[in-house]
Amino acid sequence: xxxxxxxxxxxxxxxxxEVIPEGELWVEGSRILYAGPASQAPGEGEQGRKPPIWxxxxxxRGNLVLPGFKNAHTHSAMTFLRSFADDLPLSxxxxxxxxxxxxxLQEEDIYYLSKLAVMEYLTxxxxxxxxxxxxxxxxxxxxxxxxxxxVIGGTLNNFTSSLEQEEENFVELNRFHPLIRYQFGFHxxxxxxxxxxxxxxxxxxxxxxxxxxxxxxxxxEVEQCLERNKATPTVFLDSLGLFAHGGGGFHCVYMSRxxxxxxxxxxxWAVTNPGSNTKLASGIAPVKKMxxxxxxxxxxxxxxxSNNCLDMFREMFLTTGLAKLRExxxxxxxxxxxxxxxxxxxxxxxGLAECDSLAAGKLADLIMIDLHQPNMQPENNPGRNxxxxxxxxxxxxxxxxxxxxxxxxxxxxGEDPEHIYRKANGIVERIVTAQG
Amino acid sequence: xxxxxxxxxxxxxxxxxEVIPEGELWVEGSRILYAGPASQAPGEGEQGRKPPIWxxxxxxRGNLVLPGFKNAHTHSAMTFLRSFADDLPLSxxxxxxxxxxxxxLQEEDIYYLSKLAVMEYLTxxxxxxxxxxxxxxxxxxxxxxxxxxxVIGGTLNNFTSSLEQEEENFVELNRFHPLIRYQFGFHxxxxxxxxxxxxxxxxxxxxxxxxxxxxxxxxxEVEQCLERNKATPTVFLDSLGLFAHGGGGFHCVYMSRxxxxxxxxxxxWAVTNPGSNTKLASGIAPVKKMxxxxxxxxxxxxxxxSNNCLDMFREMFLTTGLAKLRExxxxxxxxxxxxxxxxxxxxxxxGLAECDSLAAGKLADLIMIDLHQPNMQPENNPGRNxxxxxxxxxxxxxxxxxxxxxxxxxxxxGEDPEHIYRKANGIVERIVTAQG
Numbered sequence: 125x126x127x128x129x130x131x132x133x134x135x136x137x138x139x140x141x142e143v144i145p146e147g148e149l150w151v152e153g154s155r156i157l158y159a160g161p162a163s164q165a166p167g168e169g170e171q172g173r174k175p176p177i178w179x180x181x182x183x184x185r186g187n188l189v190l191p192g193f194k195n196a197h198t199h200s201a202m203t204f205l206r207s208f209a210d211d212l213p214l215s216x217x218x219x220x221x222x223x224x225x226x227x228x229l230q231e232e233d234i235y236y237l238s239k240l241a242v243m244e245y246l247t248x249x250x251x252x253x254x255x256x257x258x259x260x261x262x263x264x265x266x267x268x269x270x271x272x273x274x275v276i277g278g279t280l281n282n283f284t285s286s287l288e289q290e291e292e293n294f295v296e297l298n299r300f301h302p303l304i305r306y307q308f309g310f311h312x313x314x315x316x317x318x319x320x321x322x323x324x325x326x327x328x329x330x331x332x333x334x335x336x337x338x339x340x341x342x343x344x345e346v347e348q349c350l351e352r353n354k355a356t357p358t359v360f361l362d363s364l365g366l367f368a369h370g371g372g373g374f375h376c377v378y379m380s381r382x383x384x385x386x387x388x389x390x391x392x393w394a395v396t397n398p399g400s401n402t403k404l405a406s407g408i409a410p411v412k413k414m415x416x417x418x419x420x421x422x423x424x425x426x427x428x429x430s431n432n433c434l435d436m437f438r439e440m441f442l443t444t445g446l447a448k449l450r451e452x453x454x455x456x457x458x459x460x461x462x463x464x465x466x467x468x469x470x471x472x473x474x475g476l477a478e479c480d481s482l483a484a485g486k487l488a489d490l491i492m493i494d495l496h497q498p499n500m501q502p503e504n505n506p507g508r509n510x511x512x513x514x515x516x517x518x519x520x521x522x523x524x525x526x527x528x529x530x531x532x533x534x535x536x537x538g539e540d541p542e543h544i545y546r547k548a549n550g551i552v553e554r555i556v557t558a559q560g
Numbered sequence: 561x562x563x564x565x566x567x568x569x570x571x572x573x574x575x576x577x578e579v580i581p582e583g584e585l586w587v588e589g590s591r592i593l594y595a596g597p598a599s600q601a602p603g604e605g606e607q608g609r610k611p612p613i614w615x616x617x618x619x620x621r622g623n624l625v626l627p628g629f630k631n632a633h634t635h636s637a638m639t640f641l642r643s644f645a646d647d648l649p650l651s652x653x654x655x656x657x658x659x660x661x662x663x664x665l666q667e668e669d670i671y672y673l674s675k676l677a678v679m680e681y682l683t684x685x686x687x688x689x690x691x692x693x694x695x696x697x698x699x700x701x702x703x704x705x706x707x708x709x710x711v712i713g714g715t716l717n718n719f720t721s722s723l724e725q726e727e728e729n730f731v732e733l734n735r736f737h738p739l740i741r742y743q744f745g746f747h748x749x750x751x752x753x754x755x756x757x758x759x760x761x762x763x764x765x766x767x768x769x770x771x772x773x774x775x776x777x778x779x780x781e782v783e784q785c786l787e788r789n790k791a792t793p794t795v796f797l798d799s800l801g802l803f804a805h806g807g808g809g810f811h812c813v814y815m816s817r818x819x820x821x822x823x824x825x826x827x828x829w830a831v832t833n834p835g836s837n838t839k840l841a842s843g844i845a846p847v848k849k850m851x852x853x854x855x856x857x858x859x860x861x862x863x864x865x866s867n868n869c870l871d872m873f874r875e876m877f878l879t880t881g882l883a884k885l886r887e888x889x890x891x892x893x894x895x896x897x898x899x900x901x902x903x904x905x906x907x908x909x910x911g912l913a914e915c916d917s918l919a920a921g922k923l924a925d926l927i928m929i930d931l932h933q934p935n936m937q938p939e940n941n942p943g944r945n946x947x948x949x950x951x952x953x954x955x956x957x958x959x960x961x962x963x964x965x966x967x968x969x970x971x972x973x974g975e976d977p978e979h980i981y982r983k984a985n986g987i988v989e990r991i992v993t994a995q996g
Binding site: 448513 | 639640644647838871885949969
């Protein structure tokens with residue numbers, strides 16, 4: 125499938141967030157052949173020249189094309205718990221509502237619940253996710269069947285997994301399909317014994333691979349870790365060698381100066397989840413400080429039980445907005461930085477550097493933003509408009525790996541959306557009935 | 561125009577946020593004739609029976625119909641400054657960017673810039689706004705031409721208005737058109753001299769009318785008022801008799817116990833503006849406390865220079881989310897309360913009790929929410945879904961005064977959207993060129 129976008133504004137994000145006002149972008153198969161000013165597109169006989177035929181030529185009508193957003197932390201299949209248990213204290217939410225419901229999930233459920241999340245990612249211009257949940261093979265199958273790109277993260281913990289399983293997943297899922305990657309991971313310090321963590325550090329060493337986990341999401345988590353290990357989660361985990369080959373943490377709300385120094389020194393990724401941290405009253409991450417220190421940042425929605433939506437526009441506004449509130453500084457964390465976290469940072473955090481920007485040779489994971497909408501007008505600054513007033517309603521087209529999966533409100537994921545909705549509602553009904 | 565909605569879920573909001581699973585709603589002209597269970601709709605010969613002909617019968621396909629959101633505080637025409645000046649400290653933002661640009665506005669600009677905002681309101685399911693800006697007759701004309709409902713609030717201050725003008729506006733605009741109301745208002749304590757405030761209190765007394773103003777938006781504002789008047793803004797303004805016939809304040813972020821007691825005792829409306837308070841780093845309003853005290857609450861977007869978007873979904877999420885963060889309590893300010901602030905509270909704050917719910921005799925200001933979208937699935941709880949995962953993309957239809965003004969992404973406002981966009985961009989270009 126070869127696609128030509130013309131009459132577009134182009135934000136390639138190879139550097140900064142500059143916009144090429146009259147751009148053109150060519151896709152051959154799954155890769156970008158050309159992205160730049162229309163006037164400089166290669167001619168006949170030149171390197172990177174047009175394919176012999178275009179399967180489709182899309183008149184962008186002056187709309188904005190940019191790299192897709194990357195959702196760097198989520199638990200997709202938790203869609204079944206969306207709006208099921210809200211407005212509850214964290215412990216009650218988790219122990220009385222989430223855990224008992226999760227215990228009744230069946231393997232096939234994960235397939236449909238993940239697909240439902242993929243649909244929502246597409247409506248929000250998200251072209252890849254870093255997913256953590258039970259039954260990773262079902263997650264992989266759901267994404268591949270939709271044509272979506274997923275990095276699956278390990279969820280090693282004391283209750284539902286083992287080191288053997290973690291290694292097997294790593295090996296198997298990294299050769300499952302080009303759209304799927306697997307990265308080592310564990311749930312969190314407070315759910316994973318030292319023996320498992322040391323084993324995982326050995327696995328990471330064996331494969332030279334990064335490790336990710338939930339880190340310092342709540343004050344209580346940090347305090348309990350200090351009691352148990354005489355060290356913060358970051359210091360403790362680093363001391364076990366888990367970050368010898370990189371990786372990072374989700375949430376990173378309560379970070380000591382020493383924690384931040386470790387993140388900086390080891391080049392670890394801090395994945396911020398402001399929607400979830402807000403709804404669960406966890407707190408506000410020190411994003412301004414991390415940016416100033418040069419710590420690498422990406423953004424995730426977290427799962428739909430805690431957020432409840434999977435919307436990068438909300439997360440982008442909150443990333444800068446909460447930083448402004450925390451620092452009492454309306455100048456904190458400029459919009460352009462946030463946009464790069466969502467598009468570029470996310471890709472690199474997830475090991476998807478080939479999807480981080482729009483340039484010849486990169487994978488064609490991109491979105492087209494409808495500027496012919498009142499919230500994008502006047503066109504004073506399309507980048508800031510995206511962060512401060514953008515919304516799912518502006519996502520005109522989402523392309524993953526060179527294929528259009530969502531356009532003008534319609535899904536091209538190989539299955540009728542209504543069938544997926546029926547499956548999701550059926551799963552909830554079955555589980556609630558079983559709960560009695 | 562007589563319209564029948566059938567095959568809908570109905571959230572009438574006459575009380576609570578209960579949903580009638582198989583509802584029907586009839587509109588005759590600008591008013592609701594019936595709203596309730598399909599099975600109980602009046603038959604031939606009964607009171608409230610069907611009109612002889614339906615101009616249109618809408619199959620809701622199981623989607624959700626509820627009262628429109630009311631945007632209880634905004635400055636619509638500031639659309640021209642959207643994404644023009646962001647990420648700046650408040651004083652620099654206001655004095656170096658906003659004021660010089662505003663000084664170059666021409667009267668006709670307000671007409672198109674307000675229309676641009678009305679379009680965005682419609683995409684967000686907002687059916688009425690409380691607007692404060694220069695040239696109120698242009699605001700009124702823009703709304704009426706779109707078919708939109710607007711309450712215009714006075715902006716009395718030391719620089720651009722007078723008591724005579726305020727009274728003239730009140731009299732003229734309250735008989736301008738059924739879609740338009742005018743309420744007395746002033747900008748804020750710090751921009752309006754005591755003599756004007758006392759005069760406005762006399763006007764409010766003469767007409768038995770409520771008075772609204774910006775109130776306690778920032779800590780500095782409260783501190784300066786304490787220095788000047790030995791009282792907080794609320795205490796000082798109340799002492800002048802401004803709230804003898806009701807009214808309220810916008811923002812209400814820094815409120816003393818005495819301020820809250822006055823709001824409670826006088827039945828004043830606190831209009832919260834969480835998006836603006838976030839972006840300008842102003843702080844978080846004590847919404848949980850106000851709810852517990854029984855203070856009346858509504859929600860506003862504030863203007864597009866400070867927010868930057870006019871999106872009630874964002875404001876609803878932030879209203880509960882920021883309260884959760886402020887109180888460190890994930891149970892603070894339940895979703896149903898927020899939904900009622902946005903739909904019912906806003907209407908009553910604005911003096912539009914006829915638009916507060918869906919019942920026979922009420923004005924037909926309503927929206928239909930597309931539940932056939934991944935972010936609304938599964939349908940565990942449509943009300944919570946609206947607050948926690950709703951988005952403009954879910955607004956399928958917006959009806960004001962019995963007329964559909966927005967449906968499936970298309971506007972029915974008597975003017976080509978592209979013409980309005982061109983006008984808005986032209987205004988910015990003219991002003992920026994003049995700035996040099």
